[in-house]
Amino acid sequence: MTAIKRTLCVFAILVATLTAMGPGYARWSDVLKVRMRGETGILAVGIRCEEVRDGYQGHCNKECSPSSITWVDGAYSCDIDGVPAYESGDLLINSGCPHYSPVCRVKIGNGGTIPARLRGLDFEWSSDESPGWVTVFRWVLTLPDAQTLCGVNLSSLQRALQGCVLDPGQEVFLEFSMRCMSDTANGILTVSPDYVRWNKQLE
Missing domain, CATH: 1.20.5 (Single alpha-helices involved in coiled-coils or other helix-helix interfaces)
Structure with missing residues (x-):
């Protein structure tokens, strides 16, 4: 060759x-x-209150003042559909009693540029008084695919949210009622989404 x-x-x-x-x-x-x-990319999930209202207040174990509830936005997180959403929100509860069941409806959305995986919602009760506290009672959740789930208590809500993937622009709707676990509860229930990147394993 x-x-x-x-x-x-x-x-x-x-x-x-x-x-x-x-x-x-x-x-x-x-x-x-x-x-x-x-x-x-940008990982940003926010929460926004759509409605908060007083629920049923029947006969308490003792005479108490009329109960009330107010939502206060936390720090800015991102925009959802062009409207600001926040890292958290505070539910200010005054004179809550065991028969007081206020209702809150929130939107949790992905305002970032990459998908996010929800781990659940953090609920943190803070009060100068003891032992009064407030927790989730009943809830209804609407997922991005329009599937509707419902249940009772916080642990079942966390299981329903865990692993839900939100693409950029997607959102879930949550309506939940609360129950006061004392004769008189005065304090703040802070609600914030817990999430990671879509490709990160949940711990």
Whole structure:
């Protein structure tokens, strides 16, 4: 085999090798770009109160003042449908009693640029008084696919929310009632979404 033929043979092998590698490299490059965008995008989930109202207040164990509830927005998180949503919200409860069952309806949405996976909602009760406290009683949840779930108590709500993936712009709607676990409860129930990137495993 002459030197020219050997050179042409080597050149043909190189061309064939590069041609075979081309589609694979293109796929790897696309996956890398998607992964880079997913890792460096904006992760932002916010909560917004749609309605809060007094619920049933029947006969308490003792005479008490009329109960009341108010929602106060926390720090800004992102926009959902062009409207601000927040990192958390405070439910200010005054003179809650065991037969007082206020209702709150919130929207939880993804205002970022990458999908988010919900782990649940954090509910934190704070009060200068003891032992009064407030917790979730009944709830109705509407998921992004329009599926509606309902249940009783906080643990079942957390199970329903856990693992729910919100694409950018998607949201869930939650309406829940509360129950006061003392004769008189005065304090703040802070509500905030707990979430991670969609591709991160829940702990």
